[in-house]
Amino acid sequence: MNLRDLRYLLAVAEHEHVGRAAEACGISQPTLSVQLRKLEELLGVALFERGSKKVVPTAACEALIGHVRTAVAEADAILAVARGLHDPMAGRFRLGIIPTLAPYLLPLVFGPLRDALPALELEPWEDQTTVLLKRLRAHELDAALLASEVDGPDLASQPLFAEPFLAALPPDHPLAGQAVVAEAELAPDILVLADGHCLRDQALEACGRSGALGHTLRAASLSTLLNMVAAGYGTTLLPALAAGAAQDAGIVLRPLATNAGRTVRIAWRTSFPRRLALDAVGGVIATRLRGFAAGAATGMV
Amino acid sequence: MNLRDLRYLLAVAEHEHVGRAAEACGISQPTLSVQLRKLEELLGVALFERGSKKVVPTAACEALIGHVRTAVAEADAILAVARGLHDPMAGRFRLGIIPTLAPYLLPLVFGPLRDALPALELEPWEDQTTVLLKRLRAHELDAALLASEVDGPDLASQPLFAEPFLAALPPDHPLAGQAVVAEAELAPDILVLADGHCLRDQALEACGRSGALGHTLRAASLSTLLNMVAAGYGTTLLPALAAGAAQDAGIVLRPLATNAGRTVRIAWRTSFPRRLALDAVGGVIATRLRGFAAGAATGMV
DNA sequence: CTGCCATGATAGACGGAGCCTATCAAAAAG
DNA sequence: CTTTTTGATAGGCTCCGTCTATCATGGCAG
Numbered sequence: 001m002n003l004r005d006l007r008y009l010l011a012v013a014e015h016e017h018v019g020r021a022a023e024a025c026g027i028s029q030p031t032l033s034v035q036l037r038k039l040e041e042l043l044g045v046a047l048f049e050r051g052s053k054k055v056v057p058t059a060a061c062e063a064l065i066g067h068v069r070t071a072v073a074e075a076d077a078i079l080a081v082a083r084g085l086h087d088p089m090a091g092r093f094r095l096g097i098i099p100t101l102a103p104y105l106l107p108l109v110f111g112p113l114r115d116a117l118p119a120l121e122l123e124p125w126e127d128q129t130t131v132l133l134k135r136l137r138a139h140e141l142d143a144a145l146l147a148s149e150v151d152g153p154d155l156a157s158q159p160l161f162a163e164p165f166l167a168a169l170p171p172d173h174p175l176a177g178q179a180v181v182a183e184a185e186l187a188p189d190i191l192v193l194a195d196g197h198c199l200r201d202q203a204l205e206a207c208g209r210s211g212a213l214g215h216t217l218r219a220a221s222l223s224t225l226l227n228m229v230a231a232g233y234g235t236t237l238l239p240a241l242a243a244g245a246a247q248d249a250g251i252v253l254r255p256l257a258t259n260a261g262r263t264v265r266i267a268w269r270t271s272f273p274r275r276l277a278l279d280a281v282g283g284v285i286a287t288r289l290r291g292f293a294a295g296a297a298t299g300m301v
Numbered sequence: 302m303n304l305r306d307l308r309y310l311l312a313v314a315e316h317e318h319v320g321r322a323a324e325a326c327g328i329s330q331p332t333l334s335v336q337l338r339k340l341e342e343l344l345g346v347a348l349f350e351r352g353s354k355k356v357v358p359t360a361a362c363e364a365l366i367g368h369v370r371t372a373v374a375e376a377d378a379i380l381a382v383a384r385g386l387h388d389p390m391a392g393r394f395r396l397g398i399i400p401t402l403a404p405y406l407l408p409l410v411f412g413p414l415r416d417a418l419p420a421l422e423l424e425p426w427e428d429q430t431t432v433l434l435k436r437l438r439a440h441e442l443d444a445a446l447l448a449s450e451v452d453g454p455d456l457a458s459q460p461l462f463a464e465p466f467l468a469a470l471p472p473d474h475p476l477a478g479q480a481v482v483a484e485a486e487l488a489p490d491i492l493v494l495a496d497g498h499c500l501r502d503q504a505l506e507a508c509g510r511s512g513a514l515g516h517t518l519r520a521a522s523l524s525t526l527l528n529m530v531a532a533g534y535g536t537t538l539l540p541a542l543a544a545g546a547a548q549d550a551g552i553v554l555r556p557l558a559t560n561a562g563r564t565v566r567i568a569w570r571t572s573f574p575r576r577l578a579l580d581a582v583g584g585v586i587a588t589r590l591r592g593f594a595a596g597a598a599t600g601m602v
Numbered sequence: 603c604t605g606c607c608a609t610g611a612t613a614g615a616c617g618g619a620g621c622c623t624a625t626c627a628a629a630a631a632g
Numbered sequence: 633c634t635t636t637t638t639g640a641t642a643g644g645c646t647c648c649g650t651c652t653a654t655c656a657t658g659g660c661a662g
């Protein structure tokens with residue numbers, strides 16, 4: 001059975017006239033006659049009683065026509081809804097973001113994203129890298145903002161911007177007097193995040209420490225880490241986007257001797273169909289953060 | 302858009318596997334791939350994200366699939382209902398019957414009709430001939446039981462049985478002493494039905510009277526007419542099927558000298574598609590009344 | 603690391619379904 | 633009786649859906 005034939009049926013039932021119904025359907029009268037007859041044969045019931053001046057729906061037709069109307073209406077609804085979904089820039093976009101980035105990046109890009117992609121319903125999801133990748137592969141996220149490369153043929157990524165690290169010091173720390181701090185100088189009393197945060201490993205690597213850090217404290221979040229630094233427990237390497245929050249906490253920031261930092265990337269499934277939305281989101285973020293690396297090395301945002 | 306493609310879509314969404322969905326649909330995997338792609342192109346949205354091991358419905362697909370399910374379900378409902386309507390012997394059958402026939406014929410044929418055509422929902426409609434023909438032509442009746450011929454190329458009819466007339470007399474009427482009554486003998490004090498009843502004209506014609514009957518009473522129904530005869534107001538010509546009711550009223554019945562009577566026919570639109578149901582109904586009535594004419598002339602039913 | 607298996611996409615060919623124009627048949631209208 | 637209206641039929645054309653055969657890619661195991 002064909003939806004087209006059902007539309008023909010409705011047209012004939014409405015007009016009670018094959019010729020006019022055919023015209024309404026945009027087909028010739030013979031075509032409609034033939035299709036109608038085929039439908040009757042398929043259903044095994046007479047749908048219309050052909051009189052000399054009128055074609056009148058039979059009782060069987062009356063019994064069926066409600067279902068026919070619903071079926072055709074649903075088909076139209078499919079087309080209408082699809083038309084509404086037509087724009088890949090529209091609809092829900094679930095974006096995973098690592099915890100050391102989300103609170104500092106989102107306030108910067110929410111506005112520009114809304115301006116550039118008003119129909120996109122952005123749903124941020126904050127979690128650590130491994131969780132984000134798992135959810136990304138499980139189709140529970142559409143893309144993710146990470147500070148690491150992704151591997152595997154099912155995922156791809158693209159760098160959006162470079163985020164330098166800054167030395168974060170308590171105001172009374174000996175290094176606070178220097179204009180520039182060498183990463184290795186931070187190593188003795190560096191504080192890092194808990195396991196699972198990519199920033200933890202990146203900070204340790206930047207300052208030349210191995211993974212063995214039995215005596216160091218481990219903060220569950222960057223916010224906590226900043227509080228610990230401000231309280232004089234030690235130093236840390238801070239992603240530049242968090243500079244504002246650190247300064248508010250009374251922490252002294254100093255550029256590093258090298259251009260150590262991390263690269264924020266957007267990652268997605270290679271099979272993800274809404275590449276345009278993906279590129280647009282990535283583009284807006286990259287544009288907003290353009291030139292950030294240069295300015296941020298001095299603590300300016 | 303084709304219902305077939307919607308079924309394909311549902312199959313793929315269910316199996317999350319093109320090959321197995323194709324098997325379930327009874328088509329080859331390439332065919333399903335092609336059709337799916339065409340549907341996506343038609344709708345303008347990606348319906349599935351093809352991964353290496355799975356095809357996963359996109360958000361757009363999730364938004365559409367409810368409508369798809371409904372449309373397909375309605376299409377199935379059409380087929381199912383049509384299958385139920387498939388039997389022309391089943392379903393509503395609106396049968397018009399003239400008032401001088403209905404109360405006496407229906408009790409005789411209701412049982413046999415129910416036995417022979419259990420799926421037929423018989424809806425009797427009692428009205429005078431002209432009204433029945435109007436309703437028949439307006440498709441408000443499927444057939445009609447009349448005592449007259451029909452004309453016009455849009456209607457046809459077939460005789461079912463002959464119904465003799467009997468002389469109906471008050472018990473104390475002079476003619477009650479005769480074994481047989483000549484129609485003309487009834488003319489002087491004959492009572493007839495109101496205008497519009499075909500029996501009125503037929504009775505007058507049988508007893509040789511013209512239409513001018515200024516002084517005679519006119520009953521609105523055969524039942525009233527019988528009461529009037531029983532009360533001694535006059536005589537009448539009675540269709541044989543009403544003999545039982547007349548005798549219950551204490552009326553004397555006598556056979557006529559001639560075999561005057563009327564022929565009950567079933568009439569229908571020539572375009573009426575359920576000829577089998579029509580013939581079956583007519584056949585059951587004719588069979589039930591077979592040999593009725595011979596026996597009824599003596600007042601026996 | 604390399605060959606094998608599973609899976610979906612693509613290509614080319616074939617058959618049927620749907621559509622058209624032209625024509626017919628029946629019935630109503632003038 | 634002719635004309636008009638209306639639906640049915642016939643023949644031909646085009647396109648769509650389907651098939652088989654083949655390719656491309658990613659996962660897995662030896």
